[in-house]
Amino acid sequence: MSVSWCKSYLLPASLLLTFCLSLSGCIDQEPDTISWRLQTQATKESIDYKGLVELADNVSKMSSGRLQLEIIPSCEVPAGPDIYTAVQERRIEMGNGWPNWWSGQHPAWALMNAGPFDFMNLDASMMFFLAGDGTKLANTLSSPDGIMWRPAWWPGMEFGLISREPITGLDDLRNKKVRIGPGLPSEVLTAAAGAYTIPLVPNEIRPALENGDIDAVEWTTARGAWDLGLHDIGKNAIVPAIWQPSVLSDFLINQAAYDELAPDLQAILESAIKSYTLSITMKAKVSDFKAFKQLAGSGVNINRWSQEDIDRWREESDKVLVKYAQRDPLTKEIIEKKRNFKKEFNQYYDWFGNYEQQ
Template identity: 30%
Template structure:
């Protein structure tokens, strides 16, 4: 049976407010919400109008989840791992250390059972979640001193977000929670020793290269970092079916486009940073291996005490193993060869 063409008779005018966790200056991420609003508006001839508010305009950047849960705003654009204080399980919707890369995360969400698991989890927060952007693998941050051995992590005061904090804490790092605007002075004064943020394009704007010389990679705690639209469930259910579909597809477009923007914008930013004297450094195998071991030990501990974590982690882990099997064959051997033809240039 074909659905009745209800839209022609009854397309209602709907105005929503979207609270972003991000400032407008973080333009690559912020734009994903703008793209959603533009597409939804264009697809409905202006009838479905989503007004975007930057962090702090309506609610604080990290207050957006509660605002959506309580129905204060209809939706927000944020990253799940901002809410690990409520439950670490939120991190699966953004990034967990040594997790999935951007494409694997998409595979998990769309065809690997991830979307169902996450939507079930988010129901407890009155939220309907839709993926909306990814940064790809982030950089490992800015350090005032070189990290030569694992011992150099001991006592390192570092601004770091998400589950990277508790993992690095197990190796002696002292994670710091510092709002974006306060990081630069803290690093400049030496109140902190290191900061991870996003990648070349965003990091350059905050000027970290002026006060820290060493720029490490990869940000192994964010092999990809996904953003999402969180929508009050009741408000979502009240939308006409047509608008629900339009919103979902607009998010898919924004999701694709944000990854593309980062993949482009990071190139020239990296070149500018290198030209201005930034020293690129790879994390040592010793550091990565120790962190990898601690991360999976921590996940097992979470599973033992948090049923919500366990319910997602167990199939997620199996999915990850499967994906690495397949990616290790065609995809990685292609990438390895193509990169090898560049003669190791960086």
């Protein structure tokens, strides 16, 4: 090879310097950081809040810091039902709460959560939403508002009512003020017991019970009740939570914000959500076992609903659901699909259920 041939292919020094500097800039340039805010209804002491902090950490690590989630505990920016509109208006990029709290947007949201005599097992609800029609139906509700919906985690069967005075049945609740979530749960309780229902957010619950502004409290599971310290005030409980036997929490994601993410960041976020869903569902339910023993050991007197009361619950629940089914086709479709899935689930486990209890 001649020297002249080699020289003819050398870049001019100035062009070579420019090329090297541009290449160096590409290599050394820090990637853009995208920051999202996630407002949750969970309190800082709860397992689900701590899990959200871990979710944010995982997203940061998997994205090499390109996607950062700020987790905001209960009531610090929007509160209660306003979380939905905050996500819709992009005041926050993500929200975390409970589907029945969005009932003001559409009554069918109350049915997305577990109403009375809905799925009796959290695994049935998980199957419906993770492998059945549940998530698709929920997104049919949220998509017109520019929101993506994802299941967050399943507390499963809630605890019940905690009160200062003993409650032994529905008759004891007549004209009482009860803290309970909005939508279907409160509607059926009002119909069955003649109680007044108030959907207080977490930071309002304990002071209201202490001050006598409410007579009884429903707040998620045994662990949730313990973490709020309700046993310090109410030494009476009646279980289980007829109104929500397989309750689930959800994520709301602003669609436009999600669409702006690179495909790998979308995949990272979806993966982290699925990991959170499984781990927090299992951890929280195991923690409920311990919390139930703690509540009983702290002197809380625990009663159960009588069969007569359960029959009254069912009768009023059926009446309320008839009214829901008449509201619009989508609400009716949700009721029918959940009932059909529950029927298939029960038929299967008639054969393959817990054989120790035959």
